[in-house]
Amino acid sequence: MMELQPGRIVNSHGRHYVVESPDGTRRICHPRGKKSQAVVGDEVLWLPPRPGQGDEGSIEKIVERRNLFYRQDEIRTKAFAANIDQVLVLLAAEPVFSESQLARALVAAEAQGIPVIIGLNKEDVTVPFAQAWQRLAAYRRLLPGQDGAAAAPLYPVLRLQLDAPDGGTDFPQLRQTLAGRATLVLGPSGVGKSTLINRLIPDAAVQTAAISTVLNSGKHTTTTTTWYWLAREQGCAVLDSPGFQEFGLRHIAPTELVRCMPDIARHATGCRFYNCTHIHEPGCVVRAAVEEEAGPDGDEADGVPHDGIAASRYALYQALFAELSG
Numbered sequence: 001m002m003e004l005q006p007g008r009i010v011n012s013h014g015r016h017y018v019v020e021s022p023d024g025t026r027r028i029c030h031p032r033g034k035k036s037q038a039v040v041g042d043e044v045l046w047l048p049p050r051p052g053q054g055d056e057g058s059i060e061k062i063v064e065r066r067n068l069f070y071r072q073d074e075i076r077t078k079a080f081a082a083n084i085d086q087v088l089v090l091l092a093a094e095p096v097f098s099e100s101q102l103a104r105a106l107v108a109a110e111a112q113g114i115p116v117i118i119g120l121n122k123e124d125v126t127v128p129f130a131q132a133w134q135r136l137a138a139y140r141r142l143l144p145g146q147d148g149a150a151a152a153p154l155y156p157v158l159r160l161q162l163d164a165p166d167g168g169t170d171f172p173q174l175r176q177t178l179a180g181r182a183t184l185v186l187g188p189s190g191v192g193k194s195t196l197i198n199r200l201i202p203d204a205a206v207q208t209a210a211i212s213t214v215l216n217s218g219k220h221t222t223t224t225t226t227w228y229w230l231a232r233e234q235g236c237a238v239l240d241s242p243g244f245q246e247f248g249l250r251h252i253a254p255t256e257l258v259r260c261m262p263d264i265a266r267h268a269t270g271c272r273f274y275n276c277t278h279i280h281e282p283g284c285v286v287r288a289a290v291e292e293e294a295g296p297d298g299d300e301a302d303g304v305p306h307d308g309i310a311a312s313r314y315a316l317y318q319a320l321f322a323e324l325s326g
């Protein structure tokens with residue numbers, strides 16, 4: 001009897017999975033049976049091939065996941081990765097990002113309890129950068145701490161210049177956040193994802209080369225997520241993910257949405273009706289907290305915590321609630 005071996009899925013292509021053993025060796029495996037529901041980041045138990053059966057193994061079992069970061073439209077579920085510690089949403093001064101796509105990615109992460117950091121790249125393109133920074137005001141602003149905690153921004157937003165020698169103003173902070181964690185990098189095309197990966201992992205090409213040759217005849221394209229080690233001994237990994245056009249949230253119930261928008265959720269406890277949807281009900285504390293105007297910035301720079309709900313965030317809530325109810 002051959003023994004089940006532990007491993008982790010670090011890349012995939014169709015029904016071919018690259019499984020890495022604890023000693024770092026990598027091997028192509030196929031899932032047992034018809035279904036192939038393993039995703040990058042999964043811990044698996046696999047069997048080596050029987051003598052004379054080639055050199056590809058078979059995945060026998062997927063270990064229970066800590067989390068699964070995915071999007072879902074009407075038709076299909078697209079998994080980005082499993083068992084991650086955090087998501088880095090990378091945006092840039094150019095191309096101009098969609099706040100709706102950003103908000104959706106954040107909701108999907110919150111739904112799985114996965115912490116998020118936002119990176120804003122291309123600090124050197126100053127005017128568009130300033131505009132993008134302003135568009136992120138609702139994400140940067142300090143919220144008063146709850147239960148005695150210190151005030152903190154809704155999400156950390158880091159200023160980056162990934163093609164510069166020092167990586168930009170907050171690059172040291174990014175490095176710190178990455179340490180010891182598995183971070184999924186998510187972002188639209190052209191924001192600098194490859195620049196980041198190549199900067200962090202000079203041997204990125206080497207880590208994927210042997211595998212890509214087998215998987216897709218030598219050409220490494222980001223059609224699925226790839227797991228890269230920054231420091232294997234410290235458990236520090238960065239996962240490069242494929243770009244996406246639309247971030248579907250069909251897996252989230254409309255009533256679950258508020259829980260996934262923490263700046264809104266913090267107000268959603270005192271409404272008159274226990275099952276308030278915060279859309280039209282009288283006595284809704286959420287709607288009462290929405291700011292009429294843009295309001296004071298209250299970002300981390302001025303150090304003033306600011307509790308109201310940004311009008312743009314409530315508008316996103318309304319739009320998503322309607323979409324998920326439809």
Ligand SMILES: Nc1nc2c(ncn2[C@@H]2O[C@H](COP(=O)(O)OP(=O)(O)OP(=O)(O)O)[C@@H](O)[C@H]2O)c(=O)[nH]1
Pocket residue numbers: 121122123124125160161162163164187188189190191192193194195196243
């Ligand atoms: N001005 C400026 N350009 C940058 C910076 N970082 C990356 N770029 C440029 O932005 C462009 C896109 O960078 P990539 O790293 O290829 O972006 P990507 O997100 O991997 O994009 P795809 O390959 O399309 O998925 C390249 O021309 C980079 O040289 C930066 O800090 N400032």
Ligand SMILES: [Zn+2]
Pocket residue numbers: 268271276277278279281283284285286287
């Ligand atoms: Zn309400």
